[in-house]
Amino acid sequence: MEAKIIxxxxxxxxxxxxxxxxxxxxxxxxxxxxxxxxxxxESVPDIITMNRLAPILGVDLNYxxxxxxxxxxxxxxxxxxxxxxxxxxxxxxxxxxxxMGNWVDADFSGLKxxxxxxxxxxxxxxxxxxxxxxxxxLKGNHIVSCDFSEADISNSQFxxxxxxxxxxxxxxxxxxxxxxxxxxxxxxxxxxxxxxxFKSSSFQKNTMVDAVLNGTAFISSSVxxxxxxxxxxxxxxxxxxxxxxxxxxxxxxxxxxxCRSLKQLRFVDCQADRITYEFLKSGKADVRGITLLTA
Numbered sequence: 001m002e003a004k005i006i007x008x009x010x011x012x013x014x015x016x017x018x019x020x021x022x023x024x025x026x027x028x029x030x031x032x033x034x035x036x037x038x039x040x041x042e043s044v045p046d047i048i049t050m051n052r053l054a055p056i057l058g059v060d061l062n063y064x065x066x067x068x069x070x071x072x073x074x075x076x077x078x079x080x081x082x083x084x085x086x087x088x089x090x091x092x093x094x095x096x097x098x099x100m101g102n103w104v105d106a107d108f109s110g111l112k113x114x115x116x117x118x119x120x121x122x123x124x125x126x127x128x129x130x131x132x133x134x135x136x137x138l139k140g141n142h143i144v145s146c147d148f149s150e151a152d153i154s155n156s157q158f159x160x161x162x163x164x165x166x167x168x169x170x171x172x173x174x175x176x177x178x179x180x181x182x183x184x185x186x187x188x189x190x191x192x193x194x195x196x197x198f199k200s201s202s203f204q205k206n207t208m209v210d211a212v213l214n215g216t217a218f219i220s221s222s223v224x225x226x227x228x229x230x231x232x233x234x235x236x237x238x239x240x241x242x243x244x245x246x247x248x249x250x251x252x253x254x255x256x257x258x259c260r261s262l263k264q265l266r267f268v269d270c271q272a273d274r275i276t277y278e279f280l281k282s283g284k285a286d287v288r289g290i291t292l293l294t295a
């Protein structure tokens with residue numbers, strides 16, 4: 001039934017584009033018979049083909065999303081995925097593996113149930129605006145100029161990945177973990193970084209305006225060319241290297257600094273509670289720009 005609904009949508013969009021099955025097949029480098037099978041509901045395209053199909057037909061990927069995602073296609077093998085045990089996963093949340101792909105200018109904005117693994121993939125100029133990416137695993141990825149604004153990326157893992165000039169504005173990264181990764185020139189403005197861990201990573205030239213930093217931890221990481229603003233609560237900087245890092249108009253509460261040297265830190269119009277202030281003093285930080293909070 002689901003395959004038939006998807007087939008009807010493909011046929012409708014194809015006809016509205018004044019395109020024959022043969023013409024569509026030619027652009028997709030497949031046989032006209034394959035297109036015919038889709039439209040008759042005998043098979044469904046995998047998500048990689050769907051991503052190519054949408055712009056050819058002049059529709060957004062969301063045009064197919066409601067039924068396509070629930071159809072349970074396997075994005076790598078192109079086969080129907082097995083239904084997970086009811087106790088293991090909620091209904092309609094299939095686990096797909098979309099690793100080792102080359103995703104360029106793909107638009108997944110607003111899509112739900114995107115629990116795919118994109119490991120070892122090249123991702124450039126892709127859009128995930130408002131998408132549900134919670135619990136995602138990214139390992140060995142090269143992610144450049146992608147837009148994750150307002151997306152849910154909570155409880156996700158970024159392992160040994162390179163992230164450059166990406167937008168994470170107003171997104172939820174709660175309890176996400178970045179390990180062994182290089183994060184540079186990304187915009188985290190307004191992002192919720194509650195419980196996020198940056199471990200053995202490089203964090204450089206990123207924008208942090210109005211980001212929520214609560215229980216956020218930087219462990220054995222390099223932090224450079226960065227300005228922290230706003231309130232930092234229960235955060236930790238453990239065994240980090242700093243270069244040209246400024247805390248400006250910041251309030252630091254119960255924030256832990258345990259690094260070899262804090263001399264590279266600059267504080268401008270900041271406030272801190274007693275425990276944070278003492279951590280900074282013991283690390284020989286210049287605390288002249290910090291006012292001690294009173295109880």
